[in-house]
Amino acid sequence: MNPTRNWIAVAAAGLLLSGCNTLTPKPGAGGEVVGTPSPHASAVQDWHERNRVDTVLSRTAEAPEDLWELSREHFMLDLTQSNGRIEKQVKYYSKHQDYLDRVTDRAERYYQYVLEQIIERDMPAELALLPIVESAYDPFAYSHAHASGPWQFIPGTARHFGLRTSWWYDGRRDIVASTDAALTYLEQLNKRFDGDWLLALAAYNAGGGTVSKAIKRNRKKGKPTDYWSLDLPRETEAYVPKLLALAKLVEKPEQHGISLKPLSLEPYFAIIDIDGQIDLKQAAKLAGTDIDEIKMLNPGFSRWATDPEGPHRLLIPVESAESFRTQLAALPASERVRWNHYRIKRGDTLSVIAARFNTTSDALRRANKLKGNTIVAGRTLLIPQGEGAVLADAGNATGNQRKLAYRVRSGDSFWKIARLHGVDVKELARWNKMAPRDPLKIGQQLTLYVGGVESSDS
Incomplete structure (x- = not known):
């Protein structure tokens, strides 16, 4: 050996x-x-x-x-x-x-x-x-x-x-x-x-x-x-x-005639059991790091939260691992994923509501313990709310969006930045008066509009 x-x-x-x-x-x-x-x-x-x-x-x-x-x-x-x-x-x-x-x-x-x-x-x-x-x-x-x-x-x-x-x-x-x-x-x-x-x-x-x-x-x-x-x-x-x-x-x-930036022998991340779904923004807060870092370490998760079906693990910067584990253990299960309450209106269907809140019918069924697609007007549904849970209906979303400034880093592209923030790549380019294929410069500042879920209609 x-x-x-x-x-x-x-x-x-x-x-x-x-x-x-x-x-x-x-x-x-x-x-x-x-x-x-x-x-x-x-x-x-x-x-x-x-x-x-x-x-x-x-x-x-x-x-x-x-x-x-x-x-x-x-x-x-x-x-x-x-x-x-x-x-x-x-x-x-x-x-x-x-x-x-x-x-x-x-x-x-x-x-x-x-x-x-x-x-x-x-x-x-x-x-x-x-x-x-x-x-x-x-x-x-x-x-x-x-x-x-x-x-x-x-x-x-x-x-x-x-x-x-x-x-x-x-x-x-x-x-x-x-x-x-x-x-x-x-x-x-x-x-x-x-x-x-x-x-x-x-x-x-x-x-x-x-x-x-x-x-x-x-x-x-x-x-x-x-x-x-x-x-x-x-x-x-x-x-x-x-x-x-x-x-x-x-x-x-x-x-x-080249040089290689030294790469430390120390592990960059720790692999931590989370035992269930968690909002990635919440995870970033517990880890004391920014949401972009969490998403770069956990690029397999496509939405604002981990998959409710697993894998129930997160890669966390090694220096934050112990603090993350301690704070996660103390976090009530109800606070792992934020929820809004939506009052069902006449004519609503589960699929329509899911599309409106950029989620899936299956996610809504699991969150509300529904056995099928039947819903009743006047009752309330729990809607997962996270950084990426933006309204699909642009007419409703505009009032809930907030403006963010993002500084371009090494290796960034329109596609990657859009994925990190849960926005459409064409929209991201349009907000910045550019085309999706236009090159980005390190240090360049981009404008993004991200939003939350509509408040409960009660």
């Missing part, structure tokens, strides 16, 4: 003292999926078990300086090979220091967790760089092929690996769930292609069937069947070289 193999767990040990807990569950544009879905529910439990204090203290190792050094110590792929396709990508990345800086800033929240999971599975640390190729480490990334999240799962592959999608939640964007699913998928592909990681990576992008057919064609012609010899889609022929190029830059940044 490499003496630094599990050093990163030392940094996580403090989190275990506070009793943080949770559950866990891919990817690329490929179509065919074979293998067994990953056991998401046990993955995070196993992570905490591996990092128990008594286990951690039994390991002796000299600490690496940062996560880049730890990555180098666990690189397994051949980075010495000379290949024009790799060198083309090295040249490109080395000329774009600004891009590398942006990606590093974006990865800062997630890289420690991703790398730790990879090391624990004895997989090549180069795989921690794969979300750069897939999504530039943007959990809100969405492709024309309907791939989503840091690991860019398409819907079919996501379902196969247990990544659930609902009105409330998209597991493809969930850092914990999608990382577990992606690594499980990569392990299965590696096994399918007899331990050849380059073929496994190609299959992650193009699909196992595409790679298998290319191998079969070459074998029939008496040609080599390694990755570099196969006739693959153009995107796939650039995909593996991109990853290897990034690894070469991380391995010897000075040699390529």
Whole structure:
């Protein structure tokens, strides 16, 4: 065992003292999926078990300086090979220091967790760089092929690996769930292609069937069947070289004339059981941080609150974890999600009310313990109220909206900012007299209008 193999767990040990807990569950544009879905529910439990204090203290190792050094110590792929396709990508990345800086800033929240999971599975640390190729480490990334999240799962592959999608939640964007699913998928592909990681990576992008057919064609012609010899889609022929190029830059940044912002070995977040639904704005208040930070750490939640069906966990900045747990324990269940009272009017239906308050009929049925869709005029419904619960009826919403100023940060886009604040991307652009595809500048101030739910009609 490499003496630094599990050093990163030392940094996580403090989190275990506070009793943080949770559950866990891919990817690329490929179509065919074979293998067994990953056991998401046990993955995070196993992570905490591996990092128990008594286990951690039994390991002796000299600490690496940062996560880049730890990555180098666990690189397994051949980075010495000379290949024009790799060198083309090295040249490109080395000329774009600004891009590398942006990606590093974006990865800062997630890289420690991703790398730790990879090391624990004895997989090549180069795989921690794969979300750069897939999504530039943007959990809100969405492709024309309907791939989503840091690991860019398409819907079919996501379902196969247990990544659930609902009105409330998209597991493809969930850092914990999608990382577990992606690594499980990569392990299965590696096994399918007899331990050849380059073929496994190609299959992650193009699909196992595409790679298998290319191998079969070459074998029939008496040609080599390694990755570099196969006739693959153009995107796939650039995909593996991109990853290897990034690894070469991380391995010897000075040699390529670039610098890498140090990434701390300390965990960025703690995974905390919340045992039920909670308003994300309330969670931010308990954590003593802003709502944007909570949403960036928990991008799987699509609305103003966590999914009532789970996963019942939140990623919280590590420095706020203990305080969050203490305050959450003291918070009455009735205050976890704010509610308004709506008096049912003649002609109302559950679906109409749900649309008016930007929620779902199912959410209203659960909140009001209704067995069906029957409602009675004059009675009162509980309506979930949160930062994102904006009236769908613009005529009614205008009077309830409040104006916010938002300063653009590194890695922001209209789409991401709109998602963070529960507003329409076209509206956001219109409010600022811009188009959704217009570039944003760091430090630029945008105007947003967000609102609350209409007061009870009583």
